[in-house]
Every structure is written in C-alpha cells, then in structure tokens.
Amino acid sequence: MEEKQFTQSDAQNRVEQIHAFEQELVELASDGVLTLPQEQYKQVQNYHHQLRDKLSQKYDVDISTQSKQLTLGMKIASLLGALAMAISIFFLFYQFWGYIGTTIQVGILIAAPTSLFLLSLHLTQKESSAYFSKIAALVSLACFVLNLSMLGQIFNITPSPNAFAVWAAFSFLLAYACNARLLVFFGIVCISSFIAMKVGTWSGMYWISFGERPENFFIPSLIIFLLPQLVNQKPFTGFEIIYRVMAMIMVFLPILILSNWGRISYLNWSTDMIEGFYQLIGFALSASAIWLGIKRHWGEVINTGNVFFILFLYTKLFDWWWDWMPKYVFFFVMGLSALLALIVFKRIRISKLSEGVA
Amino acid sequence: MKKHLLIGLVILIGTNLVVLSGVAFNRMGEATTQLTLTERELSLPYNRGIQKENSGISLSIDWRKPTGSDTTFYSYNSQDIKITKDELLALGFEQFDSKSNSWAESRELHWALEFDGALYDAEVKKAELRYQTSLATYQEQTNDTNSQKKKEALHRLNREKKSNSRLVFLEAAKDYESLSTKFSDRKNILIVKGLAKPYYNNVQKNYSLLLRHLSVSNIMVPLEQAEFFSGLTSLYNNDITPPRYAVDIKWGSRLEPWIIDVKKLTN
Numbered sequence: 332m333e334e335k336q337f338t339q340s341d342a343q344n345r346v347e348q349i350h351a352f353e354q355e356l357v358e359l360a361s362d363g364v365l366t367l368p369q370e371q372y373k374q375v376q377n378y379h380h381q382l383r384d385k386l387s388q389k390y391d392v393d394i395s396t397q398s399k400q401l402t403l404g405m406k407i408a409s410l411l412g413a414l415a416m417a418i419s420i421f422f423l424f425y426q427f428w429g430y431i432g433t434t435i436q437v438g439i440l441i442a443a444p445t446s447l448f449l450l451s452l453h454l455t456q457k458e459s460s461a462y463f464s465k466i467a468a469l470v471s472l473a474c475f476v477l478n479l480s481m482l483g484q485i486f487n488i489t490p491s492p493n494a495f496a497v498w499a500a501f502s503f504l505l506a507y508a509c510n511a512r513l514l515v516f517f518g519i520v521c522i523s524s525f526i527a528m529k530v531g532t533w534s535g536m537y538w539i540s541f542g543e544r545p546e547n548f549f550i551p552s553l554i555i556f557l558l559p560q561l562v563n564q565k566p567f568t569g570f571e572i573i574y575r576v577m578a579m580i581m582v583f584l585p586i587l588i589l590s591n592w593g594r595i596s597y598l599n600w601s602t603d604m605i606e607g608f609y610q611l612i613g614f615a616l617s618a619s620a621i622w623l624g625i626k627r628h629w630g631e632v633i634n635t636g637n638v639f640f641i642l643f644l645y646t647k648l649f650d651w652w653w654d655w656m657p658k659y660v661f662f663f664v665m666g667l668s669a670l671l672a673l674i675v676f677k678r679i680r681i682s683k684l685s686e687g688v689a
Numbered sequence: 690m691k692k693h694l695l696i697g698l699v700i701l702i703g704t705n706l707v708v709l710s711g712v713a714f715n716r717m718g719e720a721t722t723q724l725t726l727t728e729r730e731l732s733l734p735y736n737r738g739i740q741k742e743n744s745g746i747s748l749s750i751d752w753r754k755p756t757g758s759d760t761t762f763y764s765y766n767s768q769d770i771k772i773t774k775d776e777l778l779a780l781g782f783e784q785f786d787s788k789s790n791s792w793a794e795s796r797e798l799h800w801a802l803e804f805d806g807a808l809y810d811a812e813v814k815k816a817e818l819r820y821q822t823s824l825a826t827y828q829e830q831t832n833d834t835n836s837q838k839k840k841e842a843l844h845r846l847n848r849e850k851k852s853n854s855r856l857v858f859l860e861a862a863k864d865y866e867s868l869s870t871k872f873s874d875r876k877n878i879l880i881v882k883g884l885a886k887p888y889y890n891n892v893q894k895n896y897s898l899l900l901r902h903l904s905v906s907n908i909m910v911p912l913e914q915a916e917f918f919s920g921l922t923s924l925y926n927n928d929i930t931p932p933r934y935a936v937d938i939k940w941g942s943r944l945e946p947w948i949i950d951v952k953k954l955t956n
Binding site (some may be wrong): 381402422425426427428429431432433437440444445448449454455456475478479482484486487488489490497500501504505507508531533535536539540544638643673 | 690693694696698699700701702704705708709711712715741742744745746747780782783794796797882884904905907908909911912913915916943944945946947
C-alpha cells in the first residue's frame with residue numbers, strides 16, 4: 332500500500348469518506364444499480380480495513396460514531412481540565428508566594444512555564460491525539476502569563492503592553508507545536524490587543540485605555556483575516572476558521588458599537604454623521620462577508636456575516652421603531668424581516684444549487 | 690520540534706532576562722527620590738474576598754489632591770483639578786471639540802507629589818479653621834445640629850493631624866525633566882507616573898483633569914520585611930489611629946519604587 336502523508340483532519344476525512352462509500356455501495360446494490368464482483372468487493376474491503384487500522388493507529392482517528400462521540404467528550408474534558416489547572420496554578424502561587432524569598436519566587440516563576448513547555452513538546456512527540464500535550468501547553472501559557480504579571484508585582488514594574496506581544500508569540504508557538512486551536516484563540520486575542528494598544532498609543536492615549544477607541548481593532552482584524560491567506564494553515568485542524576471568525580468579530584463588534592455610540596470615534600465629524608457612516612459600513616461589510624463566504628466556500632464567514640447583518644438590522648429597527656411602535660407591531664415587523672431574510676437565503680441557495688447542477 | 694524548542698526557550702528565558710535587566714537598571718545608580726512614608730501614605734490591603742488567599746503583602750500608595758481655596762473642606766473629595774485649555778495642550782492632550790465630545794482619552798503623565806509640605810499644612814489649617822468656626826457657631830447657638838457639626842469638624846481635624854495622607858498632588862507635566870528641574874532643590878517632592886483624563890463641562894464651560902491613578906500604585910513588601918506586617922490588619926477610612934509603621938522607599942531611574950526598610954512606630 333502506498334504510504335501517503337496525512338494531517339489528522341485529512342485522516343479523519345478519509346475514514347468518513349470510506350464509511351460513506353460503503354453505505355452508498357450497499358444502497359446501489361439494493362437498488363440494483365451496481366453490484367461489485369465478490370472478488371473485487373473483498374479487495375476493496377480489505378484495502379479499506381487495512382487503511383482504517385493504519386490511520387487509526389497513526390493519527391488516532393475515530394473509526395465509528397461511538398468513538399467520535401467519545402472523542403468529543405475527551406476534547407471537552409481536556410479543555411475544562413486545562414482551564415482548571417491553569418487557574419489552580421495561579422491560586423497555588425498566590426497562596427504561598429508570601430512565604431518564599433524573592434530569588435526563589437523568580438526561580439519558580441521562570442521554571443514553571445519552561446518545564447511545562449518542555450513537557451508539552453515531549454508529549455506531542457509521544458502521543459498521537461495530543462490531549463495531554465495540549466493541557467500541558469495551555470498550563471505552560473498560563474504559567475508564563477503568571478510569570479510576567481507576578482514579576483511586575485514583585486518588582487513594582489510599570490505595566491507595559493509589550494507583555495501581550497510575548498504572550499502572543501508563546502501562545503502561537505505552542506499552538507503550532509501542539510496543533511491546539513484554543514491556543515491560537517489566545518494568541519489572536521493577545522496579538523490583537525497588543526496591536527490595538529500600540530495603535531492607541533500612537534494617538535497619544537494610555538495603552539490600557541485602548542478599548543476606549545474601538546477603531547483601534549480595525550488594523551489587527553485585517554492582519555488576522557489575511558494571515559491564513561499568506562501562511563499555509565492546511566496542516567493544522569481548524570486554524571483558518573478561528574483566524575477568520577476572530578478577525579470578523581474584531582471588525583464587526585467595533586462597528587456595531589460605533590454605529591450606536593459615535594462619540595468615541597477618532598473621526599472628527601458630528602456624532603450623528605459618524606453613527607450613520609458606521610451603520611452603512613456595517614451593512615455593506617456584513618453583506619460583502621456573506622458574498623465572499625459563498626464565493627470561497629467559507630461557511631464560517633457566511634455565518635458570522637449573517638449574524639452581524641441581522642444584528643445591524645435589528646439594532647437599527649430598534650433605534651427607529653421601539654419607542655413609538657406598539658410592541659406587538661414591532662415584534663411582528665421583526666418576524667416579517669426574518670421571513671424576508673429566509674426568502675432571500677432560499678433564493679440564493681436555489682441559484683447556487685442550479686449552478687452546481689449546470 | 691527542535692525549532693519549536695529553541696524559539697520557545699528564547700521567548701521564555703529572553704523575556705525574563707529583559708524584565709530582570711529592567712529591574713536592575715531601575716535600581717542602579719542614584720535614586721530619583723527617597724522618602725520615609727508611614728501608614729498614613731501606605732495602607733495595608735483589606736483582607737477580604739479573594740485577597741484572603743493572597744499571602745503576599747502589597748502596600749497601596751495613598752495620595753490626595755489639595756482642596757481648592759473656594760471648596761468647602763473635605764479631605765478626600767473627587768480627584769479632579771480645574772485646568773485651562775492651554776494647560777491641557779501643554780500636557781500633550783489634543784484639542785477636543787467641546788461641542789460634540791466632552792472627553793478625550795487618558796494619558797500617562799508625570800506627577801509631582803509633595804510629601805508633608807506646605808500643601809498638607811494648608812489642609813490642616815483649613816480643618817482647624819473649620820473646627821473653630823463650628824465651635825464658635827455652637828457656642829453662639831447651642832443645639833443638636835451645631836453640636837453634631839462641631840463633633841464632625843473635630844473628628845476631621847484629628848484625622849487630618851493623625852491619619853490622613855500627607856502625600857499631596859502638586860503638579861503634572863508631560864515629561865520628567867521639567868518637573869525634576871523645577872523641584873530639584875526640594876527633597877520632599879516625589880515624581881512618579883500617573884494616569885489623567887481631561888473632561889469638558891458643557892454647563893460650566895470649563896475643563897478639568899481627572900487624576901485617575903498612579904502607574905505603580907502598590908509596593909510589594911519583600912519576605913525579609915513581610916513578617917513585621919503579619920499581625921497587623923488594615924485600618925478603616927474613619928479610624929483615627931496614629932501610624933504603626935514607617936517604610937523607607939526609593940524610586941529608581943524608571944520611577945519604580947522598592948522598599949529599603951520597615952520600622953515600627955511607637956506613639
């Protein structure tokens with residue numbers, strides 16, 4: 332059998348493809364469309380059997396529905412376990428750091444993330460599913476966050492935004508080393524905060540106040556959205572989706588805030604003008620996101636675009652009609668607008684289906 | 690995997706080296722300020738909630754702004770100072786359109802705080818005057834209301850003399866040099882970084898600067914001195930208790946403080 336290199340998600344897709352093929356073959360045989368000769372059928376069956384065993388051993392993929400459900404349970408358990416362990420380490424240090432000298436405190440703060448980082452790399456090489464390595468990696472990141480924030484407290488250091496840059500770097504490194512989506516999420520949060528803080532400080536504000544001007548998030552969201560286009564994310568399960576969804580949230584939430592509270596904008600226009608401008612931008616961008624998602628087959632982009640389009644629409648309807656309309660009429664109009672959206676999506680779906688047939 | 694290992698170690702060890710070098714740099718050379726503050730200016734943390742599980746001790750720096758000459762005396766009123774538009778521009782704030790926007794974002798400025806100087810003396814005098822006025826009113830017209838006012842004024846005077854902070858905000862500037870040059874001959878001036886946010890009052894048509902907080906508002910007590918604080922509990926705002934400890938503190942080149950010594954005060 333030819334040796335092919337897979338990623339874990341590729342391997343899982345292949346197993347599911349085999350399962351679908353077997354089911355379809357049974358259907359075709361029962362409808363009398365196709366029946367493979369016994370010898371060929373056995374050959375295919377043997378090949379699939381061997382391939383499934385191999386993929387299961389090498390990539391720890393789920394070869395049945397039950398094992399898939401168990402895997403989901405394991406993922407949830409590992410996520411909760413990692414978060415709980417990270418919080419536990421914080422409180423453990425908090426409870427005892429007052430009884431140890433400064434040198435030992437610093438030693439522990441440096442040794443904890445370093446040793447957990449080494450452990451996570453070691454576990455990544457050892458286990459195919461990498462549950463334990465992901466837990467070790469997340470706890471290592473938590474220890475590194477604790478490391479810098481505690482050094483800040485011990486030595487009374489002026490807080491700096493640069494901490495977010497190194498936390499982001501470490502988070503991304505662990506994410507790519509252990510193929511951990513949660514760490515990509517933390518990496519994106521840290522790097523976006525850092526860029527937004529830096530953009531904020533260019534305008535003269537104190538870095539912690541970066542949230543006071545939501546426009547600070549536009550540049551990081553653009554960078555995060557473009558990143559999967561520039562750097563290949565195929566070997567990593569679900570990374571592209573996280574980048575795109577996070578980038579979209581980081582652009583749409585500030586627009587939503589600015590479209591309702593224009594006075595916090597950088598723009599030197601009247602508040603009404605700023606709010607109107609961002610309302611237009613919000614509708615245009617969310618509609619464009621839906622279009623782009625359909626064009627590129629990015630389901631997550633379509634869904635996020637949909638959610639924000641509806642949010643922009645409903646906040647606008649609320650703005651216009653809540654005060655003067657009887658509430659039953661208001662909610663009736665909301666219901667009608669949902670039906671209208673349904674009709675539009677249905678038409679798009681039908682046109683896409685007919686394109687597919689053609 | 691070797692590449693990941695190398696980059697990870699560089700991030701972890703490199704970052705810690707940079708941070709610790711910064712600490713060493715701050716403490717090298719001559720301190721920018723050295724003061725002996727007491728419990729009046731350095732309060733213990735309240736031991737409640739999540740703080741109960743914290744075995745470390747951080748002392749919080751208590752500072753105040755002077756009450757204006759036209760203000761009715763109250764020692765801890767709001768932390769905003771009146772300021773002109775030109776002064777705001779000199780501090781580096783951009784001109785904000787007072788018609789549509791009544792605030793601008795916060796900035797980190799350098800603050801000069803005066804310790805136990807003329808500003809504090811003025812506050813004591815003001816408290817004394819208030820007490821004398823209320824005493825005279827009471828003697829002229831003895832009733833429950835005036836008795837209560839006299840009591841309150843005496844309480845405030847005692848607090849001002851015995852337990853209120855003597856660290857008073859003096860001036861803010863964009864840079865350290867202008868303040869250090871201006872106050873170079875005064876040993877009781879502490880220059881630190883702090884956050885400030887300007888506002889425009891559309892009704893009164895004037896600007897104010899809200900002094901939000903110091904950039905480093907707490908000072909960690911090292912283990913060697915921590916034992917001294919083990920039997921002490923934090924005081925409540927209304928307590929009139931003479932300070933129980935004095936702390937020698939230095940501020941380094943990065944205006945970050947550290948504790949040199951802690952002494953017990955006997956009254």
